[in-house]
Amino acid sequence: MKFVCVLSQVLTLTQAILKEDYLYNRKLNFNVQTIVSILNEYYVNNHLPTQISYSVSDAKLVYKQNDLINSVLKYASENSNILFHLAHFKQRTTFFYNLIFIDDLCAFRSVLLLLNSGIYNFSGLYTVVITGLFDEALIQEILAKLWSIKITNAIILTISHSDVHETIAMYTYFPFEKNNCGQVNPVLLTNLKSHNDFNKNDILFPNKWENLHNCTLKAGTFEIKPFIIMDYSNGDFERNIDGFEAKLIEIVQRKLNFQIQYHFPAIGTQWGFIGENNSTGLMKMIQSGQVDFGIASIALTADRSEFLQAGSAHYTSKIVFAIPDGRLYTPLEKLFRPFKTSMWYAVVFCLTSVACSVVAFYRLGSHRLLNLNESRSPVMNIFSVFFGGPSSQVPEQNCARMVLFSWIYYCFIIRTVYQSLLFQYLQQEQRWPEVETIEDIEREGLTYYMADIAQRFFINAPHVLERTQILPHESDYLSKALERLARNEIYGVVCVILNNIAYHNKFKAHIGVIHAMTNPILTYSIAMHYPKNSPLAEHFDKIINKLQPSGIADYWANNYGNNAFLHQIKQTYNVPKPLTNAQLIGLYKVSTLLLSIAIIVFLCELFTFWISSMH
Numbered sequence: 001m002k003f004v005c006v007l008s009q010v011l012t013l014t015q016a017i018l019k020e021d022y023l024y025n026r027k028l029n030f031n032v033q034t035i036v037s038i039l040n041e042y043y044v045n046n047h048l049p050t051q052i053s054y055s056v057s058d059a060k061l062v063y064k065q066n067d068l069i070n071s072v073l074k075y076a077s078e079n080s081n082i083l084f085h086l087a088h089f090k091q092r093t094t095f096f097y098n099l100i101f102i103d104d105l106c107a108f109r110s111v112l113l114l115l116n117s118g119i120y121n122f123s124g125l126y127t128v129v130i131t132g133l134f135d136e137a138l139i140q141e142i143l144a145k146l147w148s149i150k151i152t153n154a155i156i157l158t159i160s161h162s163d164v165h166e167t168i169a170m171y172t173y174f175p176f177e178k179n180n181c182g183q184v185n186p187v188l189l190t191n192l193k194s195h196n197d198f199n200k201n202d203i204l205f206p207n208k209w210e211n212l213h214n215c216t217l218k219a220g221t222f223e224i225k226p227f228i229i230m231d232y233s234n235g236d237f238e239r240n241i242d243g244f245e246a247k248l249i250e251i252v253q254r255k256l257n258f259q260i261q262y263h264f265p266a267i268g269t270q271w272g273f274i275g276e277n278n279s280t281g282l283m284k285m286i287q288s289g290q291v292d293f294g295i296a297s298i299a300l301t302a303d304r305s306e307f308l309q310a311g312s313a314h315y316t317s318k319i320v321f322a323i324p325d326g327r328l329y330t331p332l333e334k335l336f337r338p339f340k341t342s343m344w345y346a347v348v349f350c351l352t353s354v355a356c357s358v359v360a361f362y363r364l365g366s367h368r369l370l371n372l373n374e375s376r377s378p379v380m381n382i383f384s385v386f387f388g389g390p391s392s393q394v395p396e397q398n399c400a401r402m403v404l405f406s407w408i409y410y411c412f413i414i415r416t417v418y419q420s421l422l423f424q425y426l427q428q429e430q431r432w433p434e435v436e437t438i439e440d441i442e443r444e445g446l447t448y449y450m451a452d453i454a455q456r457f458f459i460n461a462p463h464v465l466e467r468t469q470i471l472p473h474e475s476d477y478l479s480k481a482l483e484r485l486a487r488n489e490i491y492g493v494v495c496v497i498l499n500n501i502a503y504h505n506k507f508k509a510h511i512g513v514i515h516a517m518t519n520p521i522l523t524y525s526i527a528m529h530y531p532k533n534s535p536l537a538e539h540f541d542k543i544i545n546k547l548q549p550s551g552i553a554d555y556w557a558n559n560y561g562n563n564a565f566l567h568q569i570k571q572t573y574n575v576p577k578p579l580t581n582a583q584l585i586g587l588y589k590v591s592t593l594l595l596s597i598a599i600i601v602f603l604c605e606l607f608t609f610w611i612s613s614m615h
Contacts, residue, residue, distance in 0.1 A: 031159055032071040034168050034192060035099075035129065039076050041200055042125060043097045049083035051095035053114060055107035058132060065101055065131045072099075096124035103132030108142055115149065117309075122533040125205055126154040134158050136186065143173045144184045150533050152208050155189065168192045174208055176258075181215035209539040212258035217536075219249065220263050220282050220291035222270050223476045226503040226560030227297040227526075230476075244556030245295050245526075248314060248544070255543050263291050267475060271298065271453055274307050283308070289531045293540070297497060299524040309532050312541040313525035315553045319457065321448075321493040321517040322501050323435050324485050435493070436518045438464070447492030449481055454495045457521055479504065486512030495521065502561025509562070 043050050052073075056065050076082050085095070098120065102108045108128070115122075128142060139156055146154050152175060160167040170189040175182055190202050221241070223230040231240035241262060253260055265272060265281045272281015279287050286294040287307055297317075300310055435441050438461075441448070448468040458464040469492070471477050481494045482504045501514050528544075530537045547553070 029071075030166050031068060031168065032075055035072050035127070035157070036075045038127060038204065039072075039082055039099070042205060043082060043099075045097070048093070048096050049085040050097040050099055051085050051120070052099050052101070053111050054101040055110045056101075056103045056131070057106045058103055061103045061132055065103065068129075068131060069101055094119060094121040094124075096121045098124060098126045100126065100128045101131060102128065103130065105138055105141055107132075108145065112145055112149075115151075117532040122149060122151050123535040123538050124153065126151055127157065128154065129157045129159070131159060139171050139186045140184065143171070143186055147173065147175055147182075147184050150531075150535055152535055153205050155204050156186075166193065170204065172204070172206075176208065176212040176215045178213045181213070209256065209535065212256050214257055214259060216259040216261050217293070218261050218263055218291040220265065220285040220294040221296045222264055222282065224270075224297050224497075224500075225476060225479050226499055226557070228295070229560075244553065244560050245297065245315075247556050248547070248553065249295055249528075251547065252540055252543050256539065267473070269473070270451070270477075271296070273453065274304050276307065279307070286529050286531055292530070292534065293536055294529045297499075297526050298529050300527050304529060307532065309530045309534055309537050311528040311530065311537045312544050312548075313527045314544050314548065315526045315557065316523060317526060318498045318520040319454070319495065319522050319524060320498050320501070320520045321441070322482055322485060322496050322514050323493050323517050324488065324512075324514065441493055447490070448495065449485075449490060449492050450495035451477070457495075479508075482514050483508060483511055486514055488512075493517070499557060499561055502557075502563050506560070506562035 039050065052069065054065060054069060056062050073084060076084070094117070100108075100111055102111060126146070130138070130142075139158070142156060143154070146152075152173075154172060156171040158169045158171070160169075169191045171186045172189055173184050173186055174180075175184065177183075189204060190199070221228050225243065227243050227245045228241060229243040229246070231242055249260065263285065265285060269281030272283045273279060274283040274287065282294050282296060282298070283304070285291045293311075298304070300313060304310065435444055435446065442463070446467075448464055449471055450468060452470050455465060455468065455470075458468070471481050471494075474480065478494075478496050478500050481490070482496065482500060484490050485492075485494055486504070486508070498516060498520070501516050504511075504514050528537075528540060
């Protein structure tokens with residue numbers, strides 16, 4: 001009888017264990033099949049693995065969590081399109097698909113410490129499975145933590161621990177809703193009571209950024225014409241934003257239905273410098289998340305891409321040196337224009353050589369070379385023929401006649417060429433040619449004016465940096481530098497964006513037209529920049545990439561600038577024009593100088609004659 005009681009207890013215990021195992025396995029299979037169904041529906045990509053992260057605080061739940069993970073891996077492996085990854089180290093690409101197993105908030109926080117934008121793609125899909133006890137406060141806290149790092153494509157699976165009902169509830173949140181901006185409120189997507197309840201038509205990862213419901217996004221910017229233009233017509237404290245980049249963001253604003261609140265860096269910092277620590281200006285505002293995005297002719301660079309998230313390039317421009325008009329020719333310089341310096345050296349050399357030769361020949365005889373009382377001396381004949389006068393004494397010997405004829409012929413050619421070129425040059429532009437290359441700038445001794453951030457372009461050109469003067473940190477400093485250049489207030493060239501010059505020549509040409517050096521310093525692409533973990537880039541880029549083929553960015557850029565200076569045609573004179581007194585002022589000065597010398601010489605002759613007559 002005792003044996004029968006013991007056997008009955010054993011059977012009862014065995015039945016209870018089998019029932020518990022049955023319920024556990026049934027629940028496990030339900031949970032696994034639900035998770036695998038989500039993976040098969042949303043996580044299928046031949047090239048992107050699913051990163052599995054897990055943590056557990058309650059030691060009693062370690063084995064159950066491991067069973068769940070192992071069963072998911074087993075059943076999901078039947079689909080060869082799903083790949084898994086469990087290590088936490090940087091891959092060639094960031095993890096887009098993520099599956100997280102936790103049992104409570106402490107476990108989630110430990111997983112959260114591993115999430116960084118260098119390893120995980122915060123715009124990817126995140127499925128969080130809670131294997132422990134839960135309540136609405138836990139779900140709220142987890143979703144709030146995800147929103148703090150801008151992970152929005154996330155769902156939470158809660159597993160029921162009831163022995164009677166097997167249910168899996170799926171939650172998510174919508175950060176932008178009507179009259180609810182940036183607030184995290186859990187939303188129940190579906191409540192499954194069996195695996196068959198899983199409906200593929202249910203959208204578990206909806207696009208939460210296609211309509212921001214008139215919520216406000218913060219944009220960092222500063223004035224840099226024509227990209228961003230500040231309009232103070234309504235007062236100093238109410239700035240209207242214009243410019244062709246502002247028009248671009250207005251289109252994105254209308255498409256996604258949001259408001260913009262502009263924030264500006266501290267005066268004088270503009271773009272600023274980017275680094276792991278101690279960033280400044282607009283770069284710091286974006287990196288620290290003070291703004292949702294930055295737009296102000298921000299170039300794509302490796303340094304910025306390391307610490308920020310860059311969007312698609314929406315415009316390409318050039319960095320150039322703005323150069324002033326060539327300086328005005330002085331009246332005397334106009335007279336020297338027809339011949340180059342080497343030609344003038346040759347003319348002076350020929351005249352000096354002939355004069356010296358005559359002096360040498362006549363020194364051998366008793367002839368007088370120069371007599372101020374006579375104009376028939378050989379040296380005076382040389383200078384008279386050179387300047388187009390008659391020869392007062394013709395040589396009698398044939399050899400001497402040939403020499404004289406050759407000299408007259410030489411002087412005739414030189415004078416004819418000089419006079420024809422002088423007539424042409426006097427009617428042309430009264431300025432020196434513009435500098436075209438770095439070598440021209442160096443030759444002219446011009447100063448390089450640039451922003452401090454532009455010095456990185458000349459790291460390999462120390463001779464440029466030695467003569468560089470940093471532009472003052474002030475609002476719209478590039479436009480102001482061009483105005484000073486147009487007024488000839490600075491003697492040098494200014495490193496600017498090509499569009500800065502085009503804007504100046506369209507709206508401020510009355511101050512003076514600015515030209516660009518023929519060879520650009522570099523070509524660079526402009527894009528919006530976002531905090532490293534921002535999901536905005538993906539959704540903004542979709543709109544911008546659709547606009548790119550239309551050429552609307554180039555159209556706006558042309559509306560804010562005059563590019564005629566890029567293809568100027570030099571003016572030619574097919575019909576001779578009469579010379580004006582202004583063009584001949586140099587000749588008048590030379591004539592006045594020579595007449596003054598002649599009068600002085602004449603007075604000296606009279607004085608000499610008066611002295612000799614007294615003796």
